[in-house]
């Protein structure tokens with residue numbers, strides 16, 4: 303996987319071709335984050351078969367979990 307996924311409170315540019323980074327809103331749930339990443343990759347002409355996000359090298363893209371869910375998980 304060559305793409306990096308970042309979460310940010312404010313997204314000005316979802317795709318940074320210099321760093322190869324996709325930025326998604328911090329508040330997205332895990333499902334919505336995958337959907338957002340897939341949308342960006344589709345816009346970059348990377349086919350997205352199935353329900354996962356796929357890098358242009360063919361590897362699964364690991365989408366970081368929402369920060370708030372992480373906090374809940376750590377507290378549970």
Ligand SMILES: [Zn+2]
Pocket residue numbers: 303304305357358359360361
């Ligand atoms: Zn890759």
